[in-house]
Amino acid sequence: MKKTFSILTVLFLSILFLTDGFSQSFYTGAIGVNQSNGGRQRVFSDNLTTRQIERISILVGVSTSAVFDYNEDQNSEVPAATVGSPLMSDFEVTSTINNTYSNLPPNVSVSYNIYGWTNDPYLLVKTTVKNNETSAINAAIGLEIIPRINGTYENDTLQWDASTLSLMIHKGFYVNAKFLSHTQKSLKLIPWTDPYANDSLYYTWLTQNSFDPMLVANAAGDGAVAIMGQDPVSINPGESTVFYYGVSIGANYNACVSNMALCIAKYNQVVPVELTSFTATAQDQQVTLNWSTATELNNNGFEIQRSLNNSDFVTVGYVKGKGTTTNNTDYVYVDRNLAQGNYSYRLKQIDFNGQYEYSEVINVLVASLDKYALVQNYPNPFNPSTKIGYILKDNANVKLSVYNSLGEEVAVLVNDLQEQGYHQINFDASGLPSGIYYYTINAGDFVQTKKMLLIK
Incomplete structure (x- = not known):
């Protein structure tokens, strides 16, 4: 006001x-x-x-x-x-x-x-x-x-x-x-x-x-x-x-x-720490995190924090830092024994004096490739964009559409032949009003729908 x-x-x-x-x-x-x-x-x-x-x-x-x-x-x-x-x-x-x-x-x-x-x-x-x-x-x-x-x-x-x-x-x-x-x-x-x-x-x-x-x-x-x-x-x-x-x-x-x-x-x-890259790769039931720094000043180390399906972040590991260095430094952390789901990771970089900063958040899907699946979008709720993932067991003609609460199709995100594996696409809802939306995948005989919430 x-x-x-x-x-x-x-x-x-x-x-x-x-x-x-x-x-x-x-x-x-x-x-x-x-x-x-x-x-x-x-x-x-x-x-x-x-x-x-x-x-x-x-x-x-x-x-x-x-x-x-x-x-x-x-x-x-x-x-x-x-x-x-x-x-x-x-x-x-x-x-x-x-x-x-x-x-x-x-x-x-x-x-x-x-x-x-x-x-x-x-x-x-x-x-x-x-x-x-x-x-x-x-x-x-x-x-x-x-x-x-x-x-x-x-x-x-x-x-x-x-x-x-x-x-x-x-x-x-x-x-x-x-x-x-x-x-x-x-x-x-x-x-x-x-x-x-x-x-x-x-x-x-x-x-x-x-x-x-x-x-x-x-x-x-x-x-x-x-x-x-x-x-x-x-x-x-x-x-x-x-x-x-x-x-x-x-x-x-x-x-x-x-x-x-x-x-x-x-x-x-x-x-204190210049982070130059931060990536996540899923294989079987584990995620490998890799990150690199160009310089470090009084860096005590990194807490690895994880969120599953939009839940709160929790600390799952710690990697010691290099203190002070001007050399490029590579780090790796493996998060094991994970259930299937949409995971988000971030780093909490901590100085020797207790001050800390967070990295940006990265996302990765842990899932089996032996069946078709539509993944819950992230983030959700969202504004104005969100990511939608899906798994193809085989090569398939895929149509991924978005509908409003009246059942009207408001966007077609994918309409093409795609290869087996995990796919992810960004949905930009800048031109749509706030509300509940549904996204549906059709891939061969596989059909699935999930709900998402746009809040502006």
């Missing part, structure tokens, strides 16, 4: 934002940042005078009616603070926010660590999102960015830069924003005069899986808003997920891109 302010509240907030009295800042000699208690980041091209970004803030979406955002929900949990002796960088500012202003779902807290290095023109930001709900959430996490190039709003140009897979903003001067630990999948660009600060639009844009064309905010006094999204991530109750993003500045495009390359190099250097 939107906030309703009294006149006194508006005056108070105006004074707060003008003075930045409830915030902490640093200037590296090449870029400045101001972090407010409420989770707002401002970016400067000098010593906190000329704003290039008015606000960067977090978005955490669970559904079209449950999105955590700066305007409606944030409240300070741990005030912004300057770290006196940073361990990873020359400068560091921290803060933690939560949803206690609105007390509306999702119940999450968000911690920031903003890192800077002397005379370097970029910022590295670590964002930790904790699930305070009593059940798991599938969180679409992204950023809301309002530029203010050279201290003014008019004529800012915003665009997806396909060559660097990032958001480029410019008006003579350039600013670049890029997801570092995850792949950006969505970018929505709008004039800020358009209505947008509501959960339904935020969630739709976070998960739209497309990139808007270039936008120029050319109306007098008009600014722009960018919404950057990535694939949703499952977070169990009381647990957290971490993602990193970078911000660079430059006098021109090439300088800005070069400075982001420096940020990426620094990210690869200081992030």
Whole structure:
């Protein structure tokens, strides 16, 4: 819901934002940042005078009616603070926010660590999102960015830069924003005069899986808003997920891109473990997990966590890490004596100081190939896409269709001759409304139907 302010509240907030009295800042000699208690980041091209970004803030979406955002929900949990002796960088500012202003779902807290290095023109930001709900959430996490190039709003140009897979903003001067630990999948660009600060639009844009064309905010006094999204991530109750993003500045495009390359190099250097691959292979009644790291810093080891048919993750094993190394390292773990089913795996990487981060989730089916089978989709419920698997005992003409609750066919996913074995296909329901859907496989004489739930 939107906030309703009294006149006194508006005056108070105006004074707060003008003075930045409830915030902490640093200037590296090449870029400045101001972090407010409420989770707002401002970016400067000098010593906190000329704003290039008015606000960067977090978005955490669970559904079209449950999105955590700066305007409606944030409240300070741990005030912004300057770290006196940073361990990873020359400068560091921290803060933690939560949803206690609105007390509306999702119940999450968000911690920031903003890192800077002397005379370097970029910022590295670590964002930790904790699930305070009593059940798991599938969180679409992204950023809301309002530029203010050279201290003014008019004529800012915003665009997806396909060559660097990032958001480029410019008006003579350039600013670049890029997801570092995850792949950006969505970018929505709008004039800020358009209505947008509501959960339904935020969630739709976070998960739209497309990139808007270039936008120029050319109306007098008009600014722009960018919404950057990535694939949703499952977070169990009381647990957290971490993602990193970078911000660079430059006098021109090439300088800005070069400075982001420096940020990426620094990210690869200081992030405790850089996971380069993570795969799962099923054979008979066991799954072999293989993963590789490019670098490790203070890595104690990896917990192997498993989920069966969308159940909660449980720890099933542990593999010791290499501590600190810049060499490529390969790991393997075999999960044995498994029943048939759809399994999900993730790694919990743990540092010597107890801090930890989760890998992305991978899925694998354990099943016998001596009979036909249709596998329950994953994830379920889902939005907007899910994976459907099936097993063919023999080569067969396969038709895999999706139906709504009225029995109307809404999609044909497969209609072809396929070879024996396990197959998996992605179903994208972006164009369909929320509801119960059924998917049916016809393969020779084998027919089977299962149910799935789309929640937007």
